[in-house]
Structures are given as C-alpha cells and as structure tokens.
Amino acid sequence: MRDQPILLVEDDPIMGESLLQRLQLEHCRCQWVRDLGQARAALHERLYPLVLSDIRLPDGDGESLLAAMMQRYGGCCPPVVFMTGYGSIAQAVRLVREGAWDYIQKPFDVDVLMQRIGEWLPLCGASPDAWFGVSPASRALEQLIARVAALDLPILIHGESGTGKEIVAQHIHARMCQDRIGKGVPPLVAINCAAISEGLLESELFGHE
Structure with a gap:
C-alpha cells in the first residue's frame, strides 16, 4: 500500500x-x-x-x-x-x-x-506492464495510446475479432480522464452495433430529426 x-x-x-x-x-x-x-x-x-x-x-x-x-x-x-x-x-x-x-x-x-x-x-492501480506486457509491440501500443489520448478528435480502432479493441478503447478513455482532470471527459459507453439493425444504426448513434 x-x-x-x-x-x-x-x-x-x-x-x-x-x-x-x-x-x-x-x-x-x-x-x-x-x-x-x-x-x-x-x-x-x-x-x-x-x-x-x-x-x-x-x-x-x-x-x-x-x-x-x-x-x-x-x-x-x-x-x-x-x-x-x-x-x-x-x-x-x-x-x-x-x-x-x-x-x-x-x-x-x-x-x-x-x-x-x-x-x-x-x-x-495495476501498472501498464500488467496490461500491455514488456514486448516491443506492447510498448509501442502503450505509447500510441498515450499519443492518441491527447488528441481532441474522433478515434477509430479496427482489427480482427478478439484482438483487444475494446480494451484499447478503455485505456484510451482512462488516459483521457487522467490527463484532463476537471475538464469533463464524457463517460465511455460500449454499444453492441451488431445487435442494432442496419437501418437504425445511424439514428441510434447520432440521433435523428
């Protein structure tokens, strides 16, 4: 402790x-x-x-x-x-x-x-090693997350199923919360897009008039 x-x-x-x-x-x-x-x-x-x-x-x-x-x-x-x-x-x-x-x-x-x-x-308070490991590829991913989290832009994460896209998203959001204390970082909301029909996806995510 x-x-x-x-x-x-x-x-x-x-x-x-x-x-x-x-x-x-x-x-x-x-x-x-x-x-x-x-x-x-x-x-x-x-x-x-x-x-x-x-x-x-x-x-x-x-x-x-x-x-x-x-x-x-x-x-x-x-x-x-x-x-x-x-x-x-x-x-x-x-x-x-x-x-x-x-x-x-x-x-x-x-x-x-x-x-x-x-x-x-x-x-x-697990260290980054507990999540990312110590391999060069893991360290490169950790550094990329730190850079991306500093951007005030939409972020698209793509990759094969099971490669850890949601975990990366969670760590980007956590890094944003740490870096922007007091600036009102919105909550992270996970949505299963596969469960929403194609015709309703756009209005569900972005609203409709």
Whole structure:
C-alpha cells in the first residue's frame, strides 16, 4: 500500500481520524473529507486508485456520490468501497450492481480492512506492464495510446475479432480522464452495433430529426 493515494469520505470525526492515522501508518497518502461536496471537489482535482466512503453523509449519501462518479468517469471510474452501520443485504447488492467495488458493515476490524485494502490496491492501480506486457509491440501500443489520448478528435480502432479493441478503447478513455482532470471527459459507453439493425444504426448513434 506504500505511497498509494486514497480518498476517505467519513463524517464521523472519531472514525475518520482513526482510519486516517491507520492508513498513514500503512504509508498511504490519505485525503480525508467529511461530506459529499468535499468528496466531489476532491475527485474534480484528481483520480484516486481507491475511494473509501461512508454511505450516510451530512449533505447526501454514498449512492449519490457513486452515481455522480459513474456519470463523470464512465469506464475509468475509481473503485469505491462503502462503509455503513445502517446497511442491508438488499442495499449491498444494489450498490455492487451500480458499480461499487465492495461493501463493509460497521463495526469492522480495522486490521481486516487494512488487509483487504492491501488486496484491492494492486488491482486498482495495476501498472501498464500488467496490461500491455514488456514486448516491443506492447510498448509501442502503450505509447500510441498515450499519443492518441491527447488528441481532441474522433478515434477509430479496427482489427480482427478478439484482438483487444475494446480494451484499447478503455485505456484510451482512462488516459483521457487522467490527463484532463476537471475538464469533463464524457463517460465511455460500449454499444453492441451488431445487435442494432442496419437501418437504425445511424439514428441510434447520432440521433435523428
């Protein structure tokens, strides 16, 4: 977990201070905010590998935060783990379906939470090597993605079925989100064009008068 930035959203001062100190002992760079507005402002400034949030907040709830993050970041939405003392199984299932990474019931063992964060973070912040490998062709693709993501132009990716076009699209979008924090990058929306009839494809994608 060393040097990993984490956004902690917790309005309870005792719980917040306790988690902040423990995360710092684990060498995480933790930013603690106390309400929904502060969380949105922090996420407007940068992407975090992990967001650890209470569900009940003074000016809203964690579900509203998750919905706003999914709308803004789309395919590169930071993983969100929720904590609550008032939850239910139905709520947990709903949050995970809506995109939450995990759901933790209070009170919890902080040692167990730290262990789980240590398991989550490598998955959240995997290095480019984990995705692209180290071959010359993989490195060339990684460099191409970085160049393409800097362009404010439509991008067409073509290739045989199964060669990873959607993964490349996801990484281009993720790179755009990282490079353009605060500039309102639209969400990544995947559409199965094969499921849309030829006569309706154009109007479905671009609208009609």
